[in-house]
Amino acid sequence: MKIIDFITKWSNNYIIIVVLAILVTMALIKVSIWVLNKYILHTSKKSQIAPTHYHFFKNAVAFLFWLIALATITFLIPPLKAYALTVFASAGIFLAILGLAAQQALSNIVSGTFIVIFKPFRVGDFITIANQYTGTVEDITLRHTVIVNFENRRIIIPNSIISGETVINSSIANEKICQSIEIGISYESNIDIAKTIMREEAEKHPFCIDNRSKKEKNRxxxxxxxxxxxxxxxxxxxxxxxxxxxxxxxFDMHYDINQSIKKRFDKESIEIPYPHRTIVYKKPFKKKSDIMPSSL
Incomplete structure (x- = not known):
């Protein structure tokens, strides 16, 4: 009965405070994101550092405003304030447990902050994490980083895990990449002809570029x-x-060159071998007629 009376009294006197706090918080978040969008996201059209800061701080600002809103509601409503003071006064063990439970969350926040500060990768970069996850960085939040792979799937990785792994960044300084194309030919095939075919098919691809230095061209x-x-x-x-x-x-270039090389190899009689296995029987092989009983 006391609980029902408390809920009725609280809803009559303090519901307006809660609603106003939520509305003001939502308005502040929208205004803050608009400011970030206007003065940070569009500060540089060439650099991707600004979008990285925008995505991270957008999530941080929203989290901070909601935290302030919760504290404000608790402070302005006396019953909640009294309960909060009572809980915090006798919550030594609870806070210790909460601290242990939140250890991973705090680690993700700190790791996310370090990612934004030291910039091992940025929003829009093409990266590989731990030689396992490859894709384009879509978002960096307080807790995790979102990567979009070639299948348009979102890979969500906690920031603390990324901080402890090796990151291969193909976009951070120079996007040019050396693609290796490996093919095996039979021992009977002509090596020089095979090398010429591979070179010609690769060089005529529209995505192949000349990355030789002046010294290499002279040689x-x-x-x-x-x-x-x-x-x-x-x-x-x-x-x-x-x-x-x-x-x-x-990636597209690699697939196209593989196909064109295979077609040229077929025309030029360059064999791509497959493994051969020799089976050795230690006991004499018995014919089927010796195993099956004779019919009567």
Whole structure:
């Protein structure tokens, strides 16, 4: 009965305070995001550092305003204030448990702040994390980083995990990338012809660029260099190093060159071998007629 009376009294006297606090908080968040959008997001059209700050601080500002709103509501409503003081006065053990529970959350916040400050990657960068997750950075929040992969799926990784992993950033300074194309040919095939085919098919692709220095051009080094990198069980392994101006085009270029090389190999009788296995029977092989009983 006392609980019902308290709820009725609280709803009659303090519901307006709660509603106003929520409305004011939502308005402040919208205004703050508008300011960030106007003065930070559009400060630089070429650099991606500003969007990174925008995405991170947008989430931080919203979190801060809601925290202030909660504290304001608690302070302005005497019953809640009394309960809050009572709880905090005798909450030593509770705070210790809460601190342990929030340890991971605080670690994510600190790691996210370090990511924004030291900028190992930015919003819009093409990155690979722990040689496992590859994609474009879409958002950096207080808790996690969102990466969009080639399947248009969002990979959500906690910031604390990213801080402890190796990050390969293909966009941070220079987007040009050297794509390696490896193909094995049979030992009977002509190596020189195979290398020429790989070089010609790679160089004629529209995404292939000339990344040679002046010194390399003077030495007549090819735009696409092809090397014999090793000997396999049934193949001679060749590698072509092809340069592209950004990692997104490099994937399409790789697939196209693989296909064109295979077609040229078929025309030029360059064999791409497959593994051969020799089966050895230690006991004499019995014919089926010896195993099956004779019919009566």
């Amino acid at each position: 007549n080094i090819e735009i696409v260099q092809v090397f014999l990198i090793g000997f396999g069980e049934s193949s001679v392994n060749l590698k072509a190093r092809v340069w592209c101006d950004n990692p997104y085009k490099a």
